[in-house]
Amino acid sequence: MNRKFKTAGAPHFPPQTTVTRVMLQVLIALIPAIAAHVWFFGPGILFQITLAVGFAVGFEAMMLKARHQPVRLFLGDLSAVLTAVLFALCIPPLAPWWISLIGMLFAIVVAKHLYGGLGNNLFNPAMVGYVVVLISFPQAMTAWLPPVAIAPVPLGIMDTLAAILGGKLPGDLTWDAITGATPLDLIRTSVASGEMISEARSSPVFGDFGGLGWEWIANWYAVGGIWLLWRRVIGWHVPVTMIGSVLLLGLIAWLTDPGSNPSPLQHVFSGALMIGAFFIATDPVSGCASTRGRLIFGAGVGIITLVIRRWGGYPDGVAFAVLLMNMAAPLIDRYTRPRIFGR
Numbered sequence: 190m191n192r193k194f195k196t197a198g199a200p201h202f203p204p205q206t207t208v209t210r211v212m213l214q215v216l217i218a219l220i221p222a223i224a225a226h227v228w229f230f231g232p233g234i235l236f237q238i239t240l241a242v243g244f245a246v247g248f249e250a251m252m253l254k255a256r257h258q259p260v261r262l263f264l265g266d267l268s269a270v271l272t273a274v275l276f277a278l279c280i281p282p283l284a285p286w287w288i289s290l291i292g293m294l295f296a297i298v299v300a301k302h303l304y305g306g307l308g309n310n311l312f313n314p315a316m317v318g319y320v321v322v323l324i325s326f327p328q329a330m331t332a333w334l335p336p337v338a339i340a341p342v343p344l345g346i347m348d349t350l351a352a353i354l355g356g357k358l359p360g361d362l363t364w365d366a367i368t369g370a371t372p373l374d375l376i377r378t379s380v381a382s383g384e385m386i387s388e389a390r391s392s393p394v395f396g397d398f399g400g401l402g403w404e405w406i407a408n409w410y411a412v413g414g415i416w417l418l419w420r421r422v423i424g425w426h427v428p429v430t431m432i433g434s435v436l437l438l439g440l441i442a443w444l445t446d447p448g449s450n451p452s453p454l455q456h457v458f459s460g461a462l463m464i465g466a467f468f469i470a471t472d473p474v475s476g477c478a479s480t481r482g483r484l485i486f487g488a489g490v491g492i493i494t495l496v497i498r499r500w501g502g503y504p505d506g507v508a509f510a511v512l513l514m515n516m517a518a519p520l521i522d523r524y525t526r527p528r529i530f531g532r
Contacts, residue, residue, distance in 0.1 A: 208307070212267035214422050215468065218413030219274060222464070225409045226278070229336045229402030233282025233349045240286055240353075241273035244293035252302040268307050272296055275315040275468060279461060279508070280322070281333045283344075283352045283368070288329060292318035312515045313475045316508045323508070332368040336402040339393045342367055372400035372459045373504035376451055385448045399458025407463040414467025423471040426480065430487030431466045432457060438495055450499070462494065465507035475515045481525040482518070489514045 226234045249269040253260045276292050296318030304310045323330045337343050342362060344352065351357045358367065370378065372394050379389035389395075396404045417423045439453030456462060461469075470476065470490050477486040490510045497506025 208266040208268065211422055212271045214420055215271055215417065216267065216274060218417050218422075219278070219410075219468065221413055222406050222409040223274075223278070225402075225406045226282075229338075229405065230282055230334050231337055231344060231349060232346050233334070233344075233353065234277065236350060236353050237277040237280060237282060237284065237289060238274055240289040241277040241293055242270055244290050245269040245273035245276075245297050248293055248297040252298055252306075256302065256306070258306070263307070266307065269297060272301070272315045272318075275464070276318050278464060279315070279319045281330065281368075283332060283334060283349065284329055285356060286354055288322050288326065291325070292322045294318075295321045308474055310474055311519075312512055313469060313472050316469060316511050316515075319508050320512060323503070331370075331374070332364055333371050334367065335369050335394060339401065340367070369394065371504060372403065372455075373498065376455070377498070377504045380449050386451050387448075396458075398452075398454040403460070404458035407458045410463035410467055414463070417467065417471075423467065424483060426483035427470050427476065427487035427490075428466040430484050431470055431491040432462070434488045434491030435462060435495055438492065442495075442499070456495065456498070460498075460505040461507040465490065465494075465511060469507070470511050470514070475511075475518065477518045477521050477525070479522050479525040479527060482521045485521050485525065486514050486518060489517065 223234065223238070246264065246269055249264060250260050253263050273289075273293060273296075276296060277289065280288055280292070296314040300312050300314040300317035301307065301310050304312075334340065334344075344359070344367065348359045351359075358364070372392075375389050375392055375394065376386065379386065394401050396402070398404050399407065414423070414428060418425055418428075435456050436453045439450070439456045442450040443452050466487075470487060477483045490507070493510035493513055494506045497503060497509055501509075503509070
C-alpha cells in the first residue's frame with residue numbers, strides 16, 4: 190500500500206536549539222546526582238532546591254517587570270531555575286531558608302539582571318550567589334551533614350524541614366552533634382596542624398577515593414556531564430582541561446610530598462570539582478568563546494582550585510576559581526581569536 194507523506198524541499202535543517210531546550214537538558218543531566226545526594230545525605234537538598242527555585246523565579250519575574258521585558262517568555266527559558274538548582278547543590282542540606290533568599294537575590298538581581306539579563310552577565314550567577322553567602326555567613330555554610338550511613342542521629346523529613354525553616358532540632362540535639370567537617374576541610378585542618386594525610390583519612394567520612402558518598406555523587410555528575418557531551422550541549426574543552434590540570438598537578442604534588450598533599454583522585458572525587466567541570470565552568474555566557482580560550486579557561490579554573498585548596502582560606506576553591514576566570518575570559522578571548530580567513 191503506497192502512502193504519500195508531505196515533506197518540505199531540500200535542504201533539511203536540524204531542529205533549532207533554543208535556550209529552554211538547552212537548560213532542560215542540563216537539568217535532566219543533574220537528576221542522577223540529586224538522587225544520589227538524597228540517598229547519601231537525606232532529603233534536605235530537595236527542600237533547598239525548592240526554596241532556591243521559588244526565590245529565583247520570584248526575583249526573575251520582579252526584574253523582568255522592572256525592565257519592561259515579557260515575563261512569561263523569559264521565565265519559560267528555565268535559566269533562573271538552573272541557576273537556583275546549581276546554587277542549591279552547593280550549599281549544606283540544612284542551611285537556613287534565608288541563605289537561598291540572599292543567594293538568589295545576588296545571583297538573579299545583581300549578577301544577572303543588573304548586567305543586562307541572560308547573555309550579558311560577566312560572572313556565573315549561581316557562583317556569585319554562593320560566594321556571597323559563603324563569605325557572609327561562614328558558620329551556616331559549614332554546617333554539613335555526615336553521610337546517613339555514619340550519621341549519629343539521621344533526621345527525618347519533618348525534622349529536616351523544621352531545621353531549615355525554623356532552625357529547630359528534635360529533642361536535645363545540637364548542631365555540633367549532627368554536623369561535621371567535610372573531607373576537604375578535614376584534610377586542610379590536618380595539614381595545617383602538622384598531621385599526615387594518612388592520619389586524616391582514618392576518619393570514617395572518607396571513602397575509597399574521596400569523601401564517603403561524595404565520590405558517588407561526583408560519579409553521577411560525570412555521567413550527567415558525559416551525556417551532555419554526547420548531546421553536544423557542552424564542549425569537551427573545559428571539562429577535560431579542568432579535570433586534567435587537577436590530575437596532573439595533583440599527581441606531581443602527591444608524588445613530591447604524599448604526607449601533605451592528597452592523591453589526585455581525592456581532589457577529583459571530593460568537593461565541587463565534577464559539578465564545576467561539567468555544569469558550572471561550561472557556562473557559554475561567562476566563559477570563553479574561542480576554542481583555545483576554552484582550553485585556557487578550563488586549565489585556569491583547575492589550577493586556581495588546587496592553589497586555593499592547598500594554600501587558601503577555604504577548603505574548596507571551585508567557585509572562586511570560576512569567578513576569577515570569568516573576569517579573565519574577555520581578555521583570553523581577545524588573544525585567542527582564530528585568524529580571520531584571508532589574513
